[in-house]
Amino acid sequence: MNGVHDLGGTDGLGPIDPKDDEPAFRSDWEKAVFTMLPATLARGFYNLDQIRFGLEQMPPGDYLTSRYFEHWLYTIESNCIRTGVIDPDELDQRTRHYRLNPDAALPEGGDAAVATLVETVCRMGASARREIEGAPRFSVGTRVRVAADHPYGHTRRARYIRGKTGVIDLVHDAFVYPDAAGNGLGEDPAFVYTVRFDAAELWGPETAAPNSSVCFDVWEPYIQAV
């Protein structure tokens, strides 16, 4: 989708103002939201690409102005409602309860295996690399163009590389295809390539920074040889 999340090359978003030594989490709710991601992924309610698509559905003004873990809350909540894991009315009711009684306790107990499972997901991860039949169609050094179409669903085909030509720098294994997995259409793994785009190709020779390039990873269906 052509969403506001697709930020590459957008102007006017202000200074970066990098700071050192920020805490990993600024509040207890951020810790809880963070843990919900591996906890729900471990249970297979949805996949990481659907989590990303959920982030992209956030109202654009909120996306640009809210804090990072609010984005996570948005996508975890909307994906849990979509998959029926959470009932929205029940969530609303419970939210009112905790809004009126902020110090009310959380339910106690639960299976000790839950913490072990969630910790294992963090420590081991879950690779999106997949074995597929056949060989990559393109090789290092091939000039390729990114398809210029604008799909409505989830895609990693950022707008600033659509229709642009670059050179394949690296050929990788096959990985889960986000344009399928993010849209609930199965994994459909495809080979991934790193394509290097000259800055002048992306931004025009007048505007581009000198002697610079962008390396962008594409899945095989994104590109055609030129």
Add this chain to the structure above:
Amino acid sequence: MTSIQIPSRIAGPYPRSEEDIAARVKALEALMIEKGILTTEAVDRVSAIYENEVGPQIGARIVAKAWTDPEFKQRLLADATAACRELGAGGLQGEDMLVVENTDTVRHVVVCTLCSCYPWPVLGLPPNWYKYPAYRSRMVREPRVVLREEFGLDVPDSVEIRVWDSSSELRYWVLPQRPAGTDALGEEELARLVTRNSMIGVGDPDRPAS
């Protein structure tokens, strides 16, 4: 066109204040606990990992080893995931890592314009500026301006800048150049010079105290 599963709208009005957000998260947490998806112990254990254990000191140790052990450096550049595993580093958001090496002629910088992909197992959770719109929008378009004005790094035009937009599940990070005057230093001392920003590519390692 094929049917696409769009996530449902979230329940109720969008939470705004800190109190509203905290209440919503607590409600979601409570329901997940009741459904056996989450426990408070899981929250404590997972947050402790990223608060106390996993952070840029892990990447720094790997960089220092690469600076002092040429064979390890070769393995790191050939298969970063396997090389990091040798030192016990790996996990969520670092399942498939690639390390790119700065040289006298090329300098690498990492960004994620579409979300905030970042190699957690070696750098920890990303700093806020990495996740927010300004860095994500500007780094691909004006890398020299961003490095100079926001990070105080003046890269001469003779040095190529290569910006890695982390658009796939591959997680890129940077092997910075070893600072001059560090020949006498051991791995542990070298690791203390390696900054988080130098492994994102927006800074250099610290200089040794003279």
